[in-house]
Amino acid sequence: MxxxxxxxxxxxxxxxxxxxxxxxxxxxxxSFCLEEPDEFFDRLKEKNLIDAIQQFNGTIIGFSAGAMVQIQDFHIIEDDLYKEYSYHEGLDLLTDFDVEVHFEKDDSTMQASIQRCLKEKKKVVYGIGNAGAVIVEGDSILTLGEVEKYEQQSQ
CATH class of the missing domain: 1.20.5 (Single alpha-helices involved in coiled-coils or other helix-helix interfaces)
Structure with missing residues (x-):
């Protein structure tokens, strides 16, 4: 209780x-609303904002693409816009995990994406639903609402 x-x-x-x-x-x-994550990161580069963001000591909040680009090397799943699963350079603010945004637990494409990321890149992937959040402060990670944590299985 x-x-x-x-x-x-x-x-x-x-x-x-x-x-x-x-x-x-x-x-x-x-001016950085409603962009695809790879285009969003390219726009940050184009505006020479990468170093400023990486050096910023305050709170950084990202929704959807804004959450994805904070990851060291984020993944994008195959969908209507992207013809294949791919990895992309990110801001390198978060290195210990990846995220699956707009996560729906019953979506087989998202589940396959998470398993692929676990196998190829990360030890942990958080599936973040539209009513969920992952908050990172130092070494602490707090999940709120619709969030599922997936971890690599020991072999």
Whole structure:
């Protein structure tokens, strides 16, 4: 019961924080919305923002492509836009895991993607649903809402 209360409080705090960030962004011109992750990273490069982001010591929040590009080498699954599974250079902010965004547990393509990433690259992949979040602070990782953790199996 205590853990449920603590987690619920954390989820409430996250929702408030995310709403606050959303409101702040809505007051500014924001030019990096709704892009595919590889194009988003290329745009950051084009604008010479990579070093500034990597050196930034504050909180970085990423949704969808914004979460993916934080990974050292992120993967993109085969879908309507991408004809094959592929890896892409990322910001190298997060190195110990990868993410599967807009995650749906029953989606066989996503499950195959996660297993491939575990086999080829990472020890851990987080499947993050549209109502989920992974928060990294130092060596601590907190998951909230719709998040599934997948790990490499020992051989």
């Amino acid at each position: 205590g853990l449920e209360k603590k987690r619920s409080a954390r989820e409430i705090i996250l929702k408030i924080a995310l709403e606050h960030c959303k409101q702040r962004l809505m007051r500014r011109r924001f």
